[in-house]
Amino acid sequence: xxxxxxxxxxxxxxxxxxxxxxxxxxxxxxxxxxxxxxxxxxxxxxxxxxxxxxxxxxxxxxxxxxxxxxxxxxxxxxxxxxxxxxxxxxxxxxxxxxxxxxxxxxxxxxxxxxxxxxxxxxxxxxxxxxxxxxxxxxxxxxxxxxxxxxxxxxxxxxxxxxxxxxxxxx
Numbered sequence: 335x336x337x338x339x340x341x342x343x344x345x346x347x348x349x350x351x352x353x354x355x356x357x358x359x360x361x362x363x364x365x366x367x368x369x370x371x372x373x374x375x376x377x378x379x380x381x382x383x384x385x386x387x388x389x390x391x392x393x394x395x396x397x398x399x400x401x402x403x404x405x406x407x408x409x410x411x412x413x414x415x416x417x418x419x420x421x422x423x424x425x426x427x428x429x430x431x432x433x434x435x436x437x438x439x440x441x442x443x444x445x446x447x448x449x450x451x452x453x454x455x456x457x458x459x460x461x462x463x464x465x466x467x468x469x470x471x472x473x474x475x476x477x478x479x480x481x482x483x484x485x486x487x488x489x490x491x492x493x494x495x496x497x498x499x500x501x502x503x504x
Contacts, residue, residue: 342432342490349384351432351490352377353458355410358386360440360483362399362406371396376455386483387443387451397479400440406483409435436488443480451480 342348358375361368376387386408390396411433443451452475 342492348434348488348490349377349379351412351434351492352384352410354412354432355434356459358388358408358410360388360396360406360408362396363403364399368407369395369399374455374459376451376453376458378454384485384488386438386485387454388481388483389452389455389478390481392477392479400481404440405437406440407435407437408483409433432490432492434488434490436485438483438485438487440481440483443482445476448475448478448480451482 342351356374357372359370359372361370363369373388373390378385378387449472
């Protein structure tokens, strides 16, 4: 990472950022260029691993690409605010943000774990089991694919103007 001063190394802080995100952009290997798909997700944190769950139709380009190479990259971010004025540097405009990126292996979730994966996704967006708005039609579960991204590398950074020490140009 070029800007070490913005790097986030605390795993709990990284997990908090991931939980605050709403979309995960997943990059799949394609012929000439990566194929990037923005996806809703669910985050699962275990003692020794972090998994991200996705769902979707059973056919499509991402499935073709997964069958060829299931190694993927991902990025997710939270845009905090736009900051303008002389305190931010020569261009006088910047963005405060938090981002997490990484790599991993994406695999299909077996039938017996699909309901758990869907519940993990609902929880990501604030829907809790037992609440009136908590539901999905169980008969649909066998008709969809659920994917699990098992993360093997992770990095994060934050741009926070308040924490930055600005030194004006001479």
